[in-house]
Amino acid sequence: MEGPLIWNSERQRTAIGRVGLSAPARQAVTDLQLGSGTSVLDYGCGRGADVKALRQLGLDVVGWDPAHHPGGHLKPADIVLLTYVVNVIEDPTERRGTLRNAWDNTRTALVVSARLRWERNQIKGREYGDGILTSRNTFQHLFAAGELRDYVEDVTGVRCVPSAPGIVYAFRDDEARLRYLARRITPDVKWLTSEDAATAIAVIVDYLEHRGRLPRLEEMPQQVIALLGHLRPPELNRLAHQAADPLKVEEAAKRSALDTLLFLALELFHGRGPASSLPLSVQLDIRAFFTSYAEACKRADRLLLKLRDDAYVRRAMTGSVAGKFTPTALYVHRRALHRIPVVLRLYEHCASIAVGRPAEWTVAKLRHQGRGVSWLDYPDFDTDPHPRLVSSYTVDLQTLKSSFLSYADSHNRPLLHRKHEFLVPDDPDVPKYRRLTDAEERAGLYEHPHLIGTEEGWERELYRCGRSLRGHRLIRRPDNQGSVDSETD
Structure with missing residues (x-):
């Protein structure tokens, strides 16, 4: 130019x-x-x-x-x-x-x-x-x-x-690309501030409980290295494992191993290189959780093959601790996505690598009839008891064609019910959402599910049942004396 x-x-x-x-x-x-x-x-x-x-x-x-x-x-x-x-x-x-x-x-x-x-x-x-x-x-x-x-x-x-x-x-260069891909799967560790040797060891323990292995010297912040430089590796290993919760370490190791398989499976799409080409953190995870790079690659390849098996994918969806399973798909909230089975995480990542994951989304929809992923944006999910759909971005993994739909100007938008089902059971908001769902079921609001999928249909059912919503509370509509009874307290 x-x-x-x-x-x-x-x-x-x-x-x-x-x-x-x-x-x-x-x-x-x-x-x-x-x-x-x-x-x-x-x-x-x-x-x-x-x-x-x-x-x-x-x-x-x-x-x-x-x-x-x-x-x-x-x-x-x-x-x-x-x-x-x-x-x-x-x-x-x-x-x-x-x-x-x-x-x-x-x-x-x-x-x-x-x-x-x-x-x-x-x-x-x-x-x-x-x-x-x-x-x-x-x-x-x-x-x-x-x-x-x-x-x-x-x-x-x-x-x-x-x-x-x-x-x-x-x-x-591939090194920069692989570092970026690794961060998409396993975000970089946020190191806590260290002021003395005791707090520095606490930081190492925190890393161990979140990653399932001790960090190498090259992975540590300079501040931690300066405070613990007098300790030999065997001594640091002993102190960290004495202070760490073994159950947390075991769970973290399983999670890191699955993240590594997910990374290696995705990298096969670009032609997998030698172990030395991988980011240092991935190389160290392979050494810690697998017998060899070859073994890790074989397991990643088997994971990819399972993604093609409709019956296996469906079983993974029905057995998932997170998400709402329907006759056509699994719907899962973005903050619960890391808790679904690794084959389903691979499913969603394959779609994002193909065309890009939108910046704004709330719920991922993974089809089990065919292969396709939709990222649905419900920006008011946390505050609206029945959040309205603003947009949908979909990719068909068989054709790699994508489409975008906006509902921003619609007067009758699709909305969600039973919000707790999109999350993991231990999510702190689940009890509040479940209480509302229970109250709505008792009031008969779900007797005609084909009518309540959009704003207008839902409002008609609320009116029919004599109910209205105040935040995440279902209340009776005021009677002639103006009294209001809450059904979710």
Whole structure:
């Protein structure tokens, strides 16, 4: 994108003013753990809103844009953002060249975002080339979610990972990509503050009870190393195991082993490399919980094969401690997702690796008739006794086609009942939700389940039964004297 440009569309008009970070930039900050010392290039920065917001976070960021910031410094950076740029270029050759230029300036990871096909009804215009020439004389090439990943892989020549619908990461080396994938499955440990040797040992015990193994020196914060550097490894091992709860350590080891299998199963999609190519934490988990890397890979491969077995998947769903099982699918809340069987976690992760998991979602729906995952957004799940569906993002794993539905403007949205069934039994909110469900059952509100799946039908049933809701309490409608009786206290 150097030198004078001749455009057939007014692409500079696609740059919008914004307060705060764009969705792709916000996703990158969270996923790639951008911090002080990370250099960022916003390639095609528009009016520069992301540049300003990222600088406020303490990042070393510069922006360049052929229309709004042509004098910006175009130099390589650790992270390069190409935010809604490739979709506004009407010339396919120039589009690829722009992506290539952005990649050439990338040292660690390139973040590419584009508008997707489900947004077509929001754009007024006529077909032009491989896109739409809008009524504002701007151009939009709308991508399918999987198409964007394939496009970036073709231009960059590296394996890419969709982070969210319409957002793809391309990593310069496999080490960075594998670290990112590992964090998606097992988030980094949050180390507690240590002030002396005693608290430092307590921190090691906390790690042991959460990971199922002791940390290696390379995994410890410098503060902990300084406080415990006088202890030999056997002595530290003895002190930590004496103080740790053995049941917690055993459960953590099982959980870490399953997380490792999940990681290795997903990595097979990209061609599994040698053990030395894996992140250090994964290598150490393999040594701690498996006899060898080969054994761990064989078990991961068997896990993948089980994902194809309809009967096995169905049994896993019926036996899951978390989630609501229906004749067609298992529905599970996002904070209970880590408690479902590992084959079902693999199921959901495969869908997210294929097209990206949306940033906003509340309940995952895993079909057992066919293979498909939907991420459903109920933003008021915790406060609304019967939360309304705002959006649904679905991927069919057989065709890799995705679709998006918004219910934001609907006057009769789908809603949820029996909220406790989407969670694990030991979730702290379950007793409150279960009391409400019991009261609604006693009142006869579930006698006609085919009528209560939407707002209007539910309101009619509440009226028929003479009930209303006050928070998570079911109450009788006021009688002539104005009295109100609670049925859930």
